[in-house]
Amino acid sequence: MSDDSTVTLAILGAGRIGQVHARAIAATAGARLSAVADALPEAAQAVAQTYGAETRSIDEIEADSGIDAVVICTPTDTHADLIERFVRAGKAVFCEKPIDLELARVRACLEVVAESGRPLMVGFNRRFDPDFAALKAAVDAGRVGRVEMVTITSRDPAPPPADYIARSGGIFRDMTIHDFDVARWLLGEEVTGVQAAASVLVDPEIGRLGDYDSANVILTTASGAQ
Incomplete structure (x- = not known):
């Protein structure tokens, strides 16, 4: 120091x-x-x-x-x-x-x-958000029972600029990476299976750049939790 x-x-x-x-x-x-x-x-x-x-x-x-x-x-x-x-x-x-x-x-x-x-x-800043931290503490303490499914919904306030999309890794490696981390963190397990479907529903420019602006992802762990 x-x-x-x-x-x-x-x-x-x-x-x-x-x-x-x-x-x-x-x-x-x-x-x-x-x-x-x-x-x-x-x-x-x-x-x-x-x-x-x-x-x-x-x-x-x-x-x-x-x-x-x-x-x-x-x-x-x-x-x-x-x-x-x-x-x-x-x-x-x-x-x-x-x-x-x-x-x-x-x-x-x-x-x-x-x-x-x-x-x-x-x-991975969401681990330090007070609401996420409180949820994690409740899960770890057993106050919500056995966790079988975690549902996460994330939205950005506006589409990112084109030059950002080209370098960031896109919706999966830049945005939903937070959700992947939170799911693993809350479930306390590593992911063994992934299913995904994606579309361009908001900004056609994102599609022209080869990315998606809307997606659904299902992560499955060894225990079967999702």
């Missing part, structure tokens, strides 16, 4: 989710936002000025021993490389999901993390 009580952080990526994390850091006792990096200098500058941080390059953040941890909010196709780079630099890493769109790349990245001994957390 930078001192006995404060964790000093840098944010990589000053877009929508980067701004959310900047607000969270500012509201957290014992945390300080030191630096912001973004490919668009004006975006980094806006966040840095709002929260009393500096705009820095990724190279500068990597080399700064006073920065304890980084929050990776860059496009999905940069995540794995940045994770590896910063754990090798001795920093803790919080990364937005997913780590990568290819399972082999994810596994290779996690091997580097394990070798580094540095902590990595992926941003």
Whole structure:
């Protein structure tokens, strides 16, 4: 740590989710936002000025021993490389999901993390939502009985921009990944079977990009729970 009580952080990526994390850091006792990096200098500058941080390059953040941890909010196709780079630099890493769109790349990245001994957390934020946490506590305490089926409904307020869809992994690997995590978490089991059906019902542009805007997914565990 930078001192006995404060964790000093840098944010990589000053877009929508980067701004959310900047607000969270500012509201957290014992945390300080030191630096912001973004490919668009004006975006980094806006966040840095709002929260009393500096705009820095990724190279500068990597080399700064006073920065304890980084929050990776860059496009999905940069995540794995940045994770590896910063754990090798001795920093803790919080990364937005997913780590990568290819399972082999994810596994290779996690091997580097394990070798580094540095902590990595992926941003499955619903586990820390008070309502989800209360539900999990009730399930674990047996207050709802044996869980046989979990039904999750998720909606985004508006379709994402086209350039985001092209790089994010789409509806399954970017949006419903949260639901997959919550289902596994609540059921306490790994998934053994998947069924899915998807359509384009809201935004034709999403379909033209090869993705879907509406989907139903059934996950089944070894016990038969869904």
